[in-house]
Amino acid sequence: MPSPEASTPPLAPGRALDHPGRDAIRLEGVLHALSDPMRLRVVRVLAEREATCSDVELPVSKSTCTHHFRVLREAGVISQVYRGTAKVNCLRRDDLDALFPGLLDSVLAAASEQDQRAGAP
Amino acid sequence: MPSPEASTPPLAPGRALDHPGRDAIRLEGVLHALSDPMRLRVVRVLAEREATCSDVELPVSKSTCTHHFRVLREAGVISQVYRGTAKVNCLRRDDLDALFPGLLDSVLAAASEQDQRAGAP
DNA sequence: CTCGTAGTACGCCATCTGTCAAACTACGAG
DNA sequence: CTCGTAGTTTGACAGATGGCGTACTACGAG
Numbered sequence: 001m002p003s004p005e006a007s008t009p010p011l012a013p014g015r016a017l018d019h020p021g022r023d024a025i026r027l028e029g030v031l032h033a034l035s036d037p038m039r040l041r042v043v044r045v046l047a048e049r050e051a052t053c054s055d056v057e058l059p060v061s062k063s064t065c066t067h068h069f070r071v072l073r074e075a076g077v078i079s080q081v082y083r084g085t086a087k088v089n090c091l092r093r094d095d096l097d098a099l100f101p102g103l104l105d106s107v108l109a110a111a112s113e114q115d116q117r118a119g120a121p
Numbered sequence: 122m123p124s125p126e127a128s129t130p131p132l133a134p135g136r137a138l139d140h141p142g143r144d145a146i147r148l149e150g151v152l153h154a155l156s157d158p159m160r161l162r163v164v165r166v167l168a169e170r171e172a173t174c175s176d177v178e179l180p181v182s183k184s185t186c187t188h189h190f191r192v193l194r195e196a197g198v199i200s201q202v203y204r205g206t207a208k209v210n211c212l213r214r215d216d217l218d219a220l221f222p223g224l225l226d227s228v229l230a231a232a233s234e235q236d237q238r239a240g241a242p
Numbered sequence: 243c244t245c246g247t248a249g250t251a252c253g254c255c256a257t258c259t260g261t262c263a264a265a266c267t268a269c270g271a272g
Numbered sequence: 273c274t275c276g277t278a279g280t281t282t283g284a285c286a287g288a289t290g291g292c293g294t295a296c297t298a299c300g301a302g
Contacts, residue, residue, distance in 0.1 A: 015298090023238075027231050028156050035153035036290085054248065064291055066250060071289095085248050085299045100231035102223055110148050110221035117144075136268090157260085175278065185261055187280060192259095206269045206278050 017073065017080050022095045025076030030100070033075035034107055039068050043091065046078060047108050052086040138194065138201050143216045146197030151221070154196035155228055160189050164212065167199060168229050173207040 034040055038058055045056050058065050069089060072078045077096070078089050096104045155161055159179055166177050179186050190210060193199045198217070199210050217225045 027228070027235050028158055028161060031152050031161075031228070032156035035149050035156050037149055038290090040149060040152075052248080060290085061292055062249070063251085063293075067290075069249095082249095082298090085246095087249065100227065100234070102227035103231050106221065106223035106227050107148070107152070110224050113221070114148050159260090173278080181260085182262055183279070184263075184281080188260075190279095203268090203279095208279065 015082065017082075019073060019079055020076045022076075022099065025095060025099055027100060029075040030077055030096070030103075033072050033077050036068070036071075038064075039072055039077075040107075040111060042068060042072060042089075043077060044108060044111055046089055046091040047093075047104075050088055050090045052083075052088055054086075056089075136203065138203075140194060140200055141197045143197075143220065146216060146220055148221060150196040151198055151217070151224075154193050154198050157189065157192075159185075160193055160198075161228075161232060163189065163193060163210075164198060165229060165232055167210055167212040168214075168225075171209055171211045173209055175207070177210075 034043060038060060041058065042056050045051055053065055053069055058068070060068075069078070069080065069087075072089075073080050076092060079092050080087050080089050082088075091104075093104065155164060159181060162179065163177050166172055174186055174190055179189070181189075190199070190201065190208075193210075194201050197213060200213050201208050201210050203209075212225075214225065
């Protein structure tokens with residue numbers, strides 16, 4: 001890895017994953033995707049920074065992890081692109097905000113607040 | 122039924138149902154409850170007016186209907202009180218808005234917009 | 243070329259979910 | 273008291289879901 005900083009990594013498309021178009025994203029599907037604690041945790045991480053599957057720490061096996069990321073992708077919540085051997089995940093903020101204004105933000109805010117309430121008993 | 126209009130109906134408590142306290146309402150549970158099309162439909166009706174189970178028209182059997190209302194109640198999304206032989210359902214707007222500000226409104230707005238998009242192809 | 247790392251694919255399994263029908267309870271009207 | 277309406281309970285069932293391990297593929301580093 002020659003001088004990794006500031007250099008755009010390979011970003012090889014390898015093979016494109018199948019993402020639903022903006023118009024194919026359904027509210028019910030998004031809510032369902034967000035209703036799982038593991039997936040909600042993933043989304044909260046991705047709201048702050050993009051991340052590969054493995055640097056979102058989840059207390060589940062690799063295959064289960066793959067499963068959750070796929071559910072999120074198929075629901076239209078995240079996008080995934082290969083970069084070398086890694087896969088980079090991003091929140092599809094633009095699409096979600098366009099389709100369901102305010103929804104993502106209120107879910108994220110609600111999750112944070114719920115955390116805080118739990119943290120201060 | 123003597124002059125039914127303007128008279129508060131019996132409103133007999135019959136037997137109180139078990140509702141989670143405000144602090145027991147979990148975001149994941151609420152999102153899960155809202156992620157079913159039938160239940161989302163119920164919530165959208167209740168956002169406009171309170172209603173008995175039977176005057177929310179659902180294309181499912183009575184027992185399935187009972188099931189969905191129970192899921193909503195146990196998730197903390199609605200409250201149910203007996204009034205005579207009927208059961209009146211209300212959105213727990215105050216609790217939801219206090220816990221998850223903006224969430225309910227954005228879900229309702231998103232549902233409406235999704236409807237409109239589907240209605241105008 | 244070879245190796246290690248990242249992630250996928252495939253079964254398998256237990257549990258949960260949505261659905262129904264049928265039998266039952268609760269209450270108001272007569 | 274009797275009847276009809278509203279809703280519950282129970283049991284069944286098919287399908288989805290979340291979880292695992294193992295075997296596999298793909299790519300970058302040496």
